[in-house]
Amino acid sequence: MSNEPNPTPARVTMKDIALRAGVSQSTVSFVLNGNEDMRISEETRARVMDAVAELGYRPRGAGRPARDEASRVIGLMVDEIATSPFAAISIEGVQETAWKHNAIVEVVMTGGNRDYEATALRKWAADGVAGIVYASILTRKVAPPDALARHRAVLLNCYDAERRYTSVVPAERRGGEMATRQLIAAGHRKIAFITGENWMEASDQRLEGYERALRQANIPVDPNLIVEGNFLPSGGRTATLRLLDGPVRPDAIFCANDLMAVGCYEALKERGERVGATMAVMGYDDQEIAQHLSPALSTVLLPHREMGNWCAEWLLSPSEGAGLQERLECPVVLRESHMRG
Amino acid sequence: MSNEPNPTPARVTMKDIALRAGVSQSTVSFVLNGNEDMRISEETRARVMDAVAELGYRPRGAGRPARDEASRVIGLMVDEIATSPFAAISIEGVQETAWKHNAIVEVVMTGGNRDYEATALRKWAADGVAGIVYASILTRKVAPPDALARHRAVLLNCYDAERRYTSVVPAERRGGEMATRQLIAAGHRKIAFITGENWMEASDQRLEGYERALRQANIPVDPNLIVEGNFLPSGGRTATLRLLDGPVRPDAIFCANDLMAVGCYEALKERGERVGATMAVMGYDDQEIAQHLSPALSTVLLPHREMGNWCAEWLLSPSEGAGLQERLECPVVLRESHMRG
DNA sequence: AAATATTGCTAATAAATATTAGCAGCGAAA
DNA sequence: TTTCGCTGCTAATATTTATTAGCAATATTT
Structure with a gap:
């Protein structure tokens, strides 16, 4: 031997x-x-x-390829989904459109780990996936791995600085604007805004939309009515108390997300305010818990499913080159809390 | 031509x-x-x-296979994850253990669609995946597709009737038992139980654990203290009001899940009860919203991540044959609400 | 000028699986 | 008994990609 x-x-x-x-x-x-x-x-x-x-034989794809066309696969790479059901809704959106095109979706959660991303992309290159969705939990600018360039790829809820890739994000500014317009249409004039985390673009853009709607209605933007929150119920509660104790009494409160609206409800109840009667409340992002609030919370939807649908459609249909940026509408859902007595 | x-x-x-x-x-x-x-x-x-x-060339795995061993892949098939963040935590569990073994995890959400399942299994057969996790959102008995048999597979949060496959589920009965024991240890004797949906095994088993702990402490099981809920805040609130208006006043309320605990808190507040002082509350499944309750909710954890870890370890390590059933512990987390004044 | 080393390829071959063409054996029918 | 049809395979070939061995051209060194 x-x-x-x-x-x-x-x-x-x-x-x-x-x-x-x-x-x-x-x-x-x-x-x-x-x-x-x-x-x-x-x-x-x-x-x-x-x-x-x-x-222990396990089949592999080597040798002579089969005559029949294999089913198509879309690879979906997401930084993480555990902290949010929203990513899962986007994934479902990708999947339902892909299935209509007879493609299945394989999801890989990388946690932003570059080695993991590279390994998955190598695997998908070997598989010949039809396209790749590169998704982020938070709407943000990303730097995709170089290896993504050899695939047909689209960025979901994120975008790259050079705009080399097509991307789809929510139209946050417009969502903030439409929600504020609905409060104005309901008769409110002193509309407060509770911000989220300032470093999050979504928060900034929702605030910008709020300000734009006020200006277009000839209502001055009053800094006393803009209070910093933190996207949590506790932050919504604290911010609401500050608004109620502030120099200008609001007649409506626009929270930058629904969790803060939960805290807002608690604070209003503590102070004897009646939501939808003595004070209006608007939320954003339509989280599940908000659906259990009473009176029912009016809020702004995020187009998770639609962004997913759009990505799959773009990957699996003949279409123009890369570099598009698509912004999908954030519809306002009017339940009870936006009204006034 | x-x-x-x-x-x-x-x-x-x-x-x-x-x-x-x-x-x-x-x-x-x-x-x-x-x-x-x-x-x-x-x-x-x-x-x-x-x-x-x-x-438009896309690589595929045909032809002469490469000399180097490709990275290993675990396929994870789940019925759906959009309605629950729990599945995502299990997936993370699978992934973190798999990555330690230099394997990546590809997730496919089938929605229970048999065609989708078959297509994905065909794809994974062609890929030669190292193993497959077949996961369910709800703990339940499942009938996996026949094609699963040709892979090394494990069932996560579900099991098959014939016990052909290894499976891992939460030890719900034991979780209910341990939680009840903690209430007893805190001095409570008239402990109420608000059930979930009766058709869900988890609910049944939590109730059985509650009854077992009472019997072992020589405390009679009082049917007046067992009220039907529905796993939602509204159901928890209604059930709590019924308990407070019932013939036997409880000194602790064990809710079969945390969402009902949210409603329970509301009802107790309405009736002037102070959680953790005049009335104790225990929850189950540690949902995110429960972490925002004040006083902080004591609850039972579900071993989502641990079940995921266990599955990856079983698939990627030399181990015994198929057909095991593993039940993982549901630890009780004592915060403030289980106490009494 | 001649010898040697390096660069940047390619032709040939290897590897694994899919598919085709063909055949031995068997049973049924004429 | 002979012929025909069917069954259940296999040898040979096809296909695609990975890898090796080898070489023309160029650069460098002696």
Whole structure:
């Protein structure tokens, strides 16, 4: 025997299975592919399957490709989804449109780990996926890995600085604007705004939309009515108390997200205010808990599902080149809390 | 030209790319694989990449397999994750253990669609994935697709009737028991229970655990203290009011999930009860919103991440045969609400 | 000028699986 | 008994990509 180190054991191939089962390699191929055209006896089939189980054979895509076109696959790479159901809704959106095109969606959560991203992209390159969705939980600018460039790719809820990739994000500014217009249409004039985290673009843009709507209605933007929150119920509660104790009494409060609206409700109840009667409240992002508030919270939807639908459609349909930026509408849902007595 | 219909256009192969770029097929292979050992001029590389972009070549796994072992992949098939962040936590659990074994996780959400399941399993067979996790949002009995049998597979948060597959589920009965024991340990004797949906096994088992703990403490199970809920805040609120107006006044209320605990808090506040002082409350499943309750809710955790970790470990490590059923502990987290004044 | 080393490729071959063409054996019909 | 049809395979070939061995051209050294 050679003095060289033993080579790593070879992968089990159909030839090994054939040897063990006492059949030919082509018989193994017919059995594993469930080819209906080829007659294989039950006894032979069982011997092949036994050998597969015994030797631990796992099929791989090497060798001569099959004549039939394999089902298409979209790869979806997301930084993380555990902290938010929203990413899952976007994924569902990608999936339902992809399935209409007979494509399945494989999701990989990378946690932003570059090695993980590179490994997944290598895998998807080997698979020949039809396209890749690169998704972010928070709307933000991203720097996709270089390897993404060799695929047909779209950015979901994010965009790149050079605009090399097509991207789709929510129209946050316009959402903030439309929500504020609805409060104005309901008769409110002293509309307060509770911000989220300032470093989040979504928060900034919602505030900008609020300010734009006020200006267009010839209502001055009053700094006393803009209070800093933190996207949590506790922040919404604290900010609401500050507004109620401030120099200008608002008649409506626009919270930059629904969790803060939960805290806002608590603070208003503490101070004897009646939501939708003595004080109006508007939320944003339509989180599940907000649907349990009473009176029912009016809020702004984020187009998670629609962004997902749009990505799959763009990847799987003939379309123009890369570099588009699409902004999807954030519809306002009017329940009860935006009204006034 | 033949009178027969034109055949479907052949897939673009490396040979086509080579022709277009004016190089050999092996040069194309070197460029696309980023092989560092082979010297290719920048000019040649650019011509190959231009041809790839122009002809729309997408790599696939056919032909001679590469010498190096590709990174391993675990396929994870889940019915749906949009309605619950819990599945995402389980997926993260699978992923963090898999990554320690240098495997990535590809997730497919099938919505229970059998065609989708079959397509994904075919894809994963062609890929030679190292193993498959078949996951369910609700703990339940499932009938996995036949094609799952040809893979090394584990059931997450579900199990099959024939016990052909290894499975991992939460130890719900024990969780209910431990939580009740903690209430007893805090001095409570008239402990109420608000059930979830009766058709859900988790609800049944939590109730059984509650009853077992009472019996072991020689406290009679009082049907007046067991009220039907519905896993929603509204159901928790209604059930709590019924308990307060019932013939037996409880000194603790064990809610079968945290959303009902939210409603329970509301009802107690309405009736002037002080949580953690005049009335104790225990929740279950540690949902995000419950972390914003004041006083802080004591609750039972579900081992989402641990179940995920366990699945990846089982798939990627040498281990015994299929057919195990593992039940993972549901730890009780004591915050403030379980106490009494 | 001649010899040697390096660069940047390619032709040939290898590897694994899919598919086709063909055949031995068996049973049924003439 | 002979012929024909069917069954259940297999040998050979096809296909695509990965890898090796080798070479023309160029640069460097002697």
